Amino acid sequence: xxxxxxxxxxxxxxxxxxxxxxxxxxxxxxxxxxxxxxxxxxxxxxxxxxxxxxxxxxxxxxxxxxxxxxxxxxxxxxxxxxxxxxxxxxxxxxxxxxxxxxxxxxxxxxxxxxxxxxxxxxxxxxxxxxxxxxxxxxxxxxxxxxxxxxxxxxxxxxxxxxxxxxxxxxxxxxxxxxxxxxxxxxxxxxxxxxxxxxxxxxxxxxxxxxxxxxxxxxxxx
Numbered sequence: 001x002x003x004x005x006x007x008x009x010x011x012x013x014x015x016x017x018x019x020x021x022x023x024x025x026x027x028x029x030x031x032x033x034x035x036x037x038x039x040x041x042x043x044x045x046x047x048x049x050x051x052x053x054x055x056x057x058x059x060x061x062x063x064x065x066x067x068x069x070x071x072x073x074x075x076x077x078x079x080x081x082x083x084x085x086x087x088x089x090x091x092x093x094x095x096x097x098x099x100x101x102x103x104x105x106x107x108x109x110x111x112x113x114x115x116x117x118x119x120x121x122x123x124x125x126x127x128x129x130x131x132x133x134x135x136x137x138x139x140x141x142x143x144x145x146x147x148x149x150x151x152x153x154x155x156x157x158x159x160x161x162x163x164x165x166x167x168x169x170x171x172x173x174x175x176x177x178x179x180x181x182x183x184x185x186x187x188x189x190x191x192x193x194x195x196x197x198x199x200x201x202x203x204x205x206x207x208x209x210x211x212x213x214x215x216x217x218x219x220x221x
Contacts, residue, residue: 002194003042007034009190012083012108019079031068035085039065039106042199043087049203050102056091057101063093083107098124100216102206109190111198113205116155116183117216124220129167129177131219136174142215143176143184147208152184155212182216184209 011027011034018024024031043061051057066086072078088094090101097103098121103114117128132139142148143155157179163171171177186205192198 002196002198003038003045004193004198005034005038006194008038008106009108009193011035015081016083016108019081019083021080024081035068039085039087043089043104045199046087046104046202047089049199050089050206053207057089058091059089059093061087063095064089066094098220100213100220102202102209104202106193107190111188111190111192111202113151113186113188113202114183115152115206115209115213116157116181117220118157118181118183120181120220125180126164128182128216128219129164131215132174132177133167133170136170136177139176139215140174142211145208145211148184148212151186151205151208153186155179155182155184157181157183184212 007030011030014027015024040061043064047057047059047061047064064087066082066088068082068085070077070080070082072080084105084107086094086103086105088097088101088103090096090099092099092101097119098117100115100117105112105114117124120128155176158181159175159178160180163178167177176182186209188198188201188205192201195201
């Protein structure tokens with residue numbers, strides 16, 4: 001049984017054109033029924049599926065789902081609402097996005113499946129770089145695996161302009177060491193929103209990324 005109706009994506013298409021409090025208040029019941037409640041049920045199912053193979057993930061949907069309200073305090077863009085919903089499914093949930101897991105972003109057009117180590121501290125970055133430097137060919141094999149490349153492409157991340165001296169020489173051969181974060185993004189087309197097997201599709205992405213996730217999780221310990 002599908003969790004979502006076509007109004008899930010239609011709501012965000014309408015919100016993109018009417019991103020203001022007046023419109024949202026008029027459509028608040030629609031948001032609750034077509035977006036929030038179905039999403040919470042969906043995320044709870046995904047947490048259950050992931051917990052079955054990763055017992056460290058013991059959160060609930062309320063710990064994972066991000067808010068639709070934007071934080072506009074320091075932003076030039078004062079539109080009050082995100083035109084997407086997200087959920088951070090990991091052992092820490094949304095409170096710590098540096099913990100490797102899966103981040104789902106659902107908008108009017110697609111389901112984006114993110115993973116990796118993003119928003120990590122300087123100390124955490126040093127740990128990941130050290131883990132890669134111990135056996136760089138192993139990490140390169142993980143991120144070059146054919147199904148990983150097919151689903152996620154490459155590992156992304158802003159690059160350091162200057163490298164610590166202990167990694168500088170190796171980074172010439174393995175530029176991935178220059179990354180300041182290590183994340184990857186896959187995409188499932190919006191036409192799959194209302195399909196019964198959407199959870200299975202997302203789990204395929206999760207299993208494909210698991211070796212990379214496990215490497216980064218161990219490195220950050």
